[in-house]
Amino acid sequence: MIINHPLLGPRDAAEFVYLGDASLMDRPDGMTASDEEMHDYMYLRDNPAGEHRELWYHEQGDRSWLVVTRNTLTHEITMVELARDVARSRGRSK
Amino acid sequence: MSQSNRLTGGLIDRSVSVNFSFNGKNMQGFQGDTLASALLANGQRLVGRSFKYHRPRGIFSAGSEEPNALVQLRKGAAQEPNTRATMAELFDGLEATSQNHRGSLERDFMALTDLFAPFLSAGFYYKTFMWPKAFWERVYEPIIRSSAGLGRLSMQPDPDVYDHGYMHCDLLIIGAGPAGLAAALAAGRSGAQVVVADEDFLPGGRLNAETYAVEDMAGADWAAQAWAELQAMDNVRCMTRTTVYGAYDHGIYGALERRTDHLAASEGRPRQVLWRVYSRRAVLSAGATERSIAFPMNDRPGVMLAGAVRTYVNRYGVAPGKRVAVFTNNDDGLRTAADLKAQGVEVTGIIDARKGESLATTWGRKGLTAVGTASGRSIEADCLAVSGGWSPNVHLTCHQRGRPDWREDIAAFVPGADLPPGMSVAGAANGAMTLAAALKEGHAAACAALGDLGLSPAAGDAPKAEDETFDIKAFWHAPGKGRAWVDLQNDVTAKDVKLARTEGYRSVELLKRYTTLGMATDQGKTSNMLGLAVLAEASGKSIPDTGTTIFRPPYSPVAMGAFAGRARGKDFRPNRLTPSHKWAEEQSATFVTTGNWLRAQWFAQAGEKGWRDSVDREVVQTRRSVGICDVTTLGKIDIQGRDAAEFLNRIYSNAFLKLPVGKVRYGLMLREDGICYDDGTTARFSENHFVMTTTTANAVLVFRRMEFARQCLWPDLDVHLISTTDAWAQFAVAGPNARALLGKVVDDLDLSNEGFPFMACAECTVCGGTPGRLFRISFSGELAFEVAVPARYGDAMIRALMQAGEEFGAIPYGTEALGVMRIEKGHAAGNELNGQTTAANLGLGMMVSKKKDSIGSKLSEREEMNRDDGLRLVGLHPVDRNDMLNAGAHFVELDDHHPDMFSDQGYMTSVAWSPELSHSIGLGFVKRGKDRIGDIVRAYDPVRGKDTKVEIVSAHHIDPEGVRQRG
Structure with a gap:
């Protein structure tokens, strides 16, 4: 696979490490979250046959975490974003 | 028998004779022959035995589809079984042998199997080898194993080297037959970056095997001319002997180039290259494969695909038989007869299924003698050319889940609509079964692909040819x-x-x-x-x-060695060497692999009989005076920024906000699920500058996870990370004389207990101006420091430290002594941080701050992880001091006569022989361990047949108050 890095252009997937569902970015605050919220964040993921937003880490490159939108049936990649930008757009800050 | 079946003509070089042998018999062929064509030229029809029934078999095809003629090539370590004779190019001195027979090829003892064929029907394994059960391993398996497989491995390491290569192109053209050549010419002339690959050593595909004309010249001549034109283009890479074996995601193709298989020896050059081709577009012009017809006794040596017969006659100038019959359901049969007759070979009969004719049997055990028609006629023939039609080579179109479509008019599957992205198909592979159509499709496919890429095709039409019927x-x-x-x-x-x-x-x-x-x-x-x-x-x-079965890569077999490439033996993965490696080698250190690192395990001295002697001495001398250990392999992460302290406070479960500048603190990281993940120390060099150490094993993972937290969880924290593991050489200097030793090395720093107390850190210089860092931390439990210098000074540093330590009898110690000392001291390491244990288990429950959010803190509060009767880290001593403890033993009560998982009291994680205590000691987890100090339990170890009484003690076997490290 080739991942079109937003800063570095097309790079081979072998340079990246896969983590999983991009929902892993939505970590609740441990001081305010209920047990259920923290449990669901930790353990529950969707497993879609089709479009999937997922986290990849450019470990053999610039160490960017990316959110890659990939079709799990065809491996077609339709969008690649810097995870930091996505995190901010989801309201994460400090 | 000297090439009795050799005809005139063909694309072989008759001026170069090639000597080879088959089953020890010397034969001759010509340059340009395959082993198969040369064997046929020499009249060798029987070339192998079939897999199951050991039936005599001959050459069936002329290409990579060959099912029968599998032979063993070469001798010694380079011996290669299961090679298709149709793909093996002839070279001088080639030694080939047949395989899958006991006794000679002609008299195969295993051919008896054929007599039992009625009992060996489909699924006979499943039906036959069911009972009695006692026979499974003792009788059936040995028999099946000894008769399984075809050729034999040399059982020696592969003497050849294999390379991996990477290529990028606008257009990859798979197959250099008429369609592929037309595509390559169109794309090449337009200036696009083109790779054209063909599995044959002679490009041209069927043009070399037929008598067609292109552009008013012989097809083979046109192919040679086209190839020469392509080779002259800088933007075209022409690859023969290269099989594109797989279509992968995003236009990536796998290709195997055979570099030296056609030579007597590779002489150190890579034998094969596994290419990864990154293409923007690809044209599949892989042609079609002829298929047989199922008729009674259609497997005799001499029964051959009709297209292969034409290949042997036209390309190699070889008659596969002297009297040839033809059985066909299409026009190729007639073409075969015509080509044979043109070369003066007798055609004894044509059985055309389209006219309702058919074959009912054949004769000739080890070679065809005659065929019998359905109407009862017998036709003499030593070769039967069979054509059941052609199947387009759609394989690569299916590698991305595509399914082929049926086309009734050519009675074949053609590529479906669901092609791998970027691929188009042209020529016979696409069901265009005639020459002019193939040329047109190849040309058009290339032009369309160029258009997709925004490139303009060069002017010109597809090469001209007549469509045959x-x-x-x-x-x-x-x-x-x-x-x-x-x-x-x-x-x-x-x-x-x-x-x-x-x-x-x-x-x-x-x-x-x-x-x-x-x-x-x-x-x-x-x-x-x-x-x-x-x-x-x-x-x-x-x-x-x-339906149809789906095709998966590889299109044809790829040697494991090619997949491995250079990553074998010591190069299987990179070796990371510590800065003191060369020095340690000079000291005859024994090394151990930890991850990719090679670390000194112990330093044997003259007179020491085994590793224990060395390790015990290293421990004793460190605790008595001073020892030095390279700890560079621990992960080091440089953390800077206005929010660095806040960031660490969220990464570590314990508090870090108020760590004073100039101090080091032990930190414990949890996984988000509350299980312990990693530990280490972090030093604060200034308000906004920290240096973290991680365990050697987790260095990469912790860094990755911290980057995740930084970018994905708290993107606006002002903090930056750099891995500096390789940038700093770091040495532990431990023992009562550590301070005195370092005083000779470190410049202008007050190392007294007041000036540089336990857990202090400072930036400093060493050896008169070399930049360094000093930490007063102790893994051994002794008065200890770690001194770091830029990695390029690491070799000089170890030598300087050893020289400074000479007066104290300083010794280097390895990872074994390191381990012994940390077990004596009761420090947890990988065996205890094993992915199942919580901070409470480790006795560190109080460290996890409840006043802040940190990774894992919330879920570590779960009830089950905080039970009072949970496992706690303790030390273990054998009641009989002569007993040796074993890690992995489980603890059970003294009166437990039926130990099981319900009565289990915990398990031993680490053991060592303690030179300080002069007996074996252990660390382990015991239920309610802290309340059980002084109790005796059994270390029950049924795997090793051991059952040892042990006393539960503090995990801190030595100096529990920490007097030494604070001294």
């Missing part, structure tokens, strides 16, 4: 007595297919696995279609309704 009437299976072979390589007959269906294997995917149809090394290139047709016929369904 291609009339076919589907004919798969001739009824009659006797076995009609479908899959020659795995010995599957039409009857097996029908039997499997009767037994309920109606899906072609199940049928294939049950009968092994198409599952041999040829992957059913000549047989899948036939099997499918026989199944369809038996089910009374159409072929498209019956």
